[in-house]
Amino acid sequence: MANLDPKTVYDRDGxxxxxxxxxxAEAQTLREHFMRRRAEGPKPGDLGGNPKSGEKDPLNAYPRMINMHPWDExxxxxxxxxxxxxxxxxLVGDAVELKQTMLYFKPPGGRGQGLHQDCQYIQQKPLIGVWVALDDCDAANGQMVVVPGSHKLGLQEVTSADESKSFVGGQTVLPEGCREAGVPMAAGDVLFFDGFTIHGSYNNTTADRxxxxxxxxxxxxxxxxxxxDEKKHMSYVRKQVLEKQKVGA
Ligand SMILES: O=C(O)CCC(=O)C(=O)O
Known part of the structure; x- marks a missing residue:
């Protein structure tokens, strides 16, 4: 089959x-750089560890960094x-502007992020995620997972995630008949995905990668x-948790 151009594939699959x-070599330089920055200690907006789990949660030492661009050249x-x-x-058919930057470390044993649509967090369209693999990624170390074609389905409802698999509390309710596809990548590959595309990742089950x-x-x-709609934004999951705590108080 003839190679399709990137925009045709993006519009078709999301x-x-x-x-x-x-x-x-560039991927290695970036890995080393961000490991040094992580070792400096907490940064504004770190997310992912569970202080209640003591040393047990690998994300305690390697929380996700966000919006590094103001302090990291x-x-x-x-x-x-x-x-x-x-x-x-x-791919979006327009000039683009920065919304946010992030760095996920996902160390051995680290949890993934429940399947979601980025527009369930960021209320703007078009929105595009650009995900640069700094390590080789496969099912064992928690590669990205996407639901092909889901960008055409509109926003879906949200529900609570299984927190043994997801470092955030919310996930998308998957529409009937959805197929998840893992995206194996080599260090240096880049995944571009639409803000409506359902995606996420599972645990890093390796001992050393x-x-x-x-x-x-x-x-x-x-x-x-x-x-x-209220039930299609991730803040709804947090509201439900707070409601339950009030009822239980
Ligand atoms: O890296 C992951 O596991 C999830 C990343 C993600 O959800 C995103 O970049 O929007």
Missing amino acids: FYVARGVFTP TTNTLWQDPRLKDLAAK FRRSFIVHYVGAHAEKLVA
Whole structure:
């Protein structure tokens, strides 16, 4: 079959994998850089550890970093890298602007993130996630999982996630007949996905392999505000938890 162009694939499936965007040497430099920054100690917005679990939760030592670009020059350069920004713009069909930057470490034994749509958090469209693999990723170390075609289904309802598998408390209620597909990637590959595409990841079940990824979210320069029904926004899961606590008090 003839190779389809990236935008055709993105529009059809809701995601596109660009192979070998960064060299193995660049991926290694980025891994080493972010491990050094993590070792410096807590950063604003860290998320993922469970202080109640003491040393048991590997995410205590490796919480997710967010919005590093104001204090980390490497991040501030990387989100503007034309290899990410130009393809993101081509895929959304508009110039793009930065929404957020993130770094997931997912150490051995680390939990994943329940399946979700990014527009269930960020109320703007078009929104595009750009996920740079810094390690080789497969099912064992918790590769990304997507639901092909789900970007065409609109926002779905949210519910609580199994927190033994997900470091966040909410997940999407999967529509009937949905098929999940793992996305194996090599360090340096980049996954681009639509803000409506259902995606997430499972636990890193390896004893010795990290699954690190650098992520940028961009919005279209002419993005519209989205107003999700209450039950389709992740804040609904938090509200339900607070309601239950009130009833139990
Ligand atoms: O890296 C993961 O496991 C999930 C990332 C994700 O959900 C995102 O980048 O929007």
